[in-house]
Amino acid sequence: NAGVMQNPRHLVRRRGQEARLRCSPMKGHSHVYWYRQLPEEGLKFMVYLQKENIIDESGMPKERFSAEFPKEGPSILRIQQVVRGDSAAYFCASSPKGTIADSPLHFGNGTRLTVT
Amino acid sequence: RKEVEQDPGPFNVPEGATVAFNCTYSNSASQSFFWYRQDCRKEPKLLMSVYSSGNEDGRFTAQLNRASQYISLLIRDSKLSDSATYLCVVSALNTNAGKSTFGDGTTLTVKP
Numbered sequence: 416n417a418g419v420m421q422n423p424r425h426l427v428r429r430r431g432q433e434a435r436l437r438c439s440p441m442k443g444h445s446h447v448y449w450y451r452q453l454p455e456e457g458l459k460f461m462v463y464l465q466k467e468n469i470i471d472e473s474g475m476p477k478e479r480f481s482a483e484f485p486k487e488g489p490s491i492l493r494i495q496q497v498v499r500g501d502s503a504a505y506f507c508a509s510s511p512k513g514t515i516a517d518s519p520l521h522f523g524n525g526t527r528l529t530v531t
Numbered sequence: 532r533k534e535v536e537q538d539p540g541p542f543n544v545p546e547g548a549t550v551a552f553n554c555t556y557s558n559s560a561s562q563s564f565f566w567y568r569q570d571c572r573k574e575p576k577l578l579m580s581v582y583s584s585g586n587e588d589g590r591f592t593a594q595l596n597r598a599s600q601y602i603s604l605l606i607r608d609s610k611l612s613d614s615a616t617y618l619c620v621v622s623a624l625n626t627n628a629g630k631s632t633f634g635d636g637t638t639l640t641v642k643p
Contacts (some may be wrong), residue, residue: 457633457634458575458633460633507577521577523574
């Protein structure tokens with residue numbers, strides 16, 4: 416039973432380019448969460464999605480960032496026109512239920528984005 | 532004030548020592564509590580859930596104090612392999628979904 420799969424592991428983009436980060440949840444999990452971890456800081460919630468729906472995007476920057484979780488395929492976190500401040504580790508997590516109370520998060524290995 | 536606050540650390544202890552971390556949370560509606568471990572900024576991994584009555588898993592003991600709104604993690608007989616960053620995680624239900632809030636972590640280094 417494969418865990419949460421994220422790719423790519425490392426992504427280098429020049430300022431102004433687009434970054435696409437992919438996440439396939441664990442088998443049987445339909446709830447996906449994206450977190451960002453800036454250097455020397457803790458994890459910050461960005462967005463919570465179910466299949467074809469954004470449930471909570473209160474942690475997403477208002478501009479340049481978007482996320483989707485289509486009916487088929489992985490969840491995508493898209494960052495347009497990247498800036499140096501976007502350099503961070505982006506972690507995806509999944510759970511079988513939307514209420515975290517009884518279903519702790521399972522994390523992927525993360526994508527390290529470096530903007531040059 | 533942050534929603535979840537942890538001891539700033541770092542904690543540097545010798546092998547065999549007992550060490551305790553605290554974590555306070557501000558949202559009194561918080562329902563679920565966890566300790567995660569993160570090694571060298573790899574993915575966080577669940578260490579243990581924290582139950583109201585307190586719970587133990589080998590050398591690790593977690594406790595919850597709802598009245599004072601804090602949780603704690605006690606590690607006995609520290610091993611070199613315990614060196615990591617320990618993240619306190621608190622979850623509450625909002626109107627639409629559950630959402631976890633992570634503390635910034637406490638770094639533990641166990642030395643020979």
